Amino acid sequence: MTGAQLEGRTAVVAGGGGGIGSAVVRLFAQHGATVHALGRNRQALAAAVPPEFLDSRHVVPHTVDVTDEEVVHECLAGIHDTTDIHVLVSVVGVNVPNRRLGDLTTRDWDAILRSNLDSCFYLIHAALPALRRTSGTGIFIGSASAYWPNGSGAAYQAAKLGLLGLTRAASYDEHTRGVRFTTISPGLVDTPHLARRATPPSATARAASLRPEDVAGACLYIASLPATVHVPEMVMLPTALQAPGKTEIPDAPSRPTSPSS
Numbered sequence: 001m002t003g004a005q006l007e008g009r010t011a012v013v014a015g016g017g018g019g020i021g022s023a024v025v026r027l028f029a030q031h032g033a034t035v036h037a038l039g040r041n042r043q044a045l046a047a048a049v050p051p052e053f054l055d056s057r058h059v060v061p062h063t064v065d066v067t068d069e070e071v072v073h074e075c076l077a078g079i080h081d082t083t084d085i086h087v088l089v090s091v092v093g094v095n096v097p098n099r100r101l102g103d104l105t106t107r108d109w110d111a112i113l114r115s116n117l118d119s120c121f122y123l124i125h126a127a128l129p130a131l132r133r134t135s136g137t138g139i140f141i142g143s144a145s146a147y148w149p150n151g152s153g154a155a156y157q158a159a160k161l162g163l164l165g166l167t168r169a170a171s172y173d174e175h176t177r178g179v180r181f182t183t184i185s186p187g188l189v190d191t192p193h194l195a196r197r198a199t200p201p202s203a204t205a206r207a208a209s210l211r212p213e214d215v216a217g218a219c220l221y222i223a224s225l226p227a228t229v230h231v232p233e234m235v236m237l238p239t240a241l242q243a244p245g246k247t248e249i250p251d252a253p254s255r256p257t258s259p260s261s
């Protein structure tokens with residue numbers, strides 16, 4: 001791989017201050033892209049970026065709550081006023097500790113669907129004029145739990161499965177204009193996201209999990225494909241820990257082990 005696959009390209013990365021998101025921002029900037037990083041926490045966005053990249057040629061932070069449709073449209077339109085947008089990435093995702101079906105509240109269901117799925121629609125809609133102009137690419141981070149249920153809970157899995165539906169339909173509608181959408185669905189990735197589980201995975205499981213840089217590398221691969229190639233979906237699992245159909249973490253069960261638990 002050269003260090004300049006995205007030279008001259010502009011990317012928007014929503015969730016750019018998180019574990020996987022900051023790895024995507026860094027890798028894209030290292031490969032020559034100008035990256036507009038979106039997140040609710042400006043400090044997290046700034047902390048995610050090596051200081052030498054915090055300038056308008058490399059990484060530009062934007063304080064945005066992507067569940068606010070109007071704000072998303074304003075932000076994307078503002079970026080598009082000044083530059084083309086070649087790649088849109090959303091790494092935004094949340095879950096709640098009380099995710100078991102019997103514990104899940106309607107409020108949590110709504111919040112998870114809004115953050116993990118509705119926001120992706122807002123981003124796609126807001127970026128579409130720009131992506132059509134560049135025959136650009138949308139990349140969304142889903143979850144392997146959309147393919148094989150695990151302990152991540154009904155709301156999270158419904159949202160991630162909905163994301164597959166959204167990106168499939170978006171590609172169906174837009175491919176003749178050269179616009180492609182890809183969902184990358186990882187298994188366990190060692191990020192701060194894991195500490196928010198009711199039962200966080202053990203140190204052993206975390207050590208065997210995917211790195212944020214692995215997922216960022218997959219994003220770079222998709223973003224660098226020739227315009228004639230479309231990869232709609234990619235599932236990536238940590239070899240020693242998970243396999244197709246077997247995405248539960250063996251030493252840290254997050255589903256009840258007895259009817260009373």
Ligand SMILES: NC(=O)c1ccc[n+]([C@@H]2O[C@H](COP(=O)([O-])OP(=O)(O)OC[C@H]3O[C@@H](n4cnc5c(N)ncnc54)[C@H](OP(=O)(O)O)[C@@H]3O)[C@@H](O)[C@H]2O)c1
Nearest residue numbers: 015017018019020040041065066091092093188189191193
């Ligand atoms: N870690 C895993 O094992 C794993 C496995 C499979 C899939 N995933 C998926 O991978 C993605 C990234 O996860 P991660 O592990 O890197 O988690 P993370 O560190 O918690 O990152 C999530 C990011 O989403 C941002 N975010 C959340 N709500 C937002 C909102 N309303 N507006 C703007 N930004 C928002 C957060 O930023 P602020 O809170 O600062 O706004 C944060 O930067 C998620 O979609 C997750 O579902 C993770």
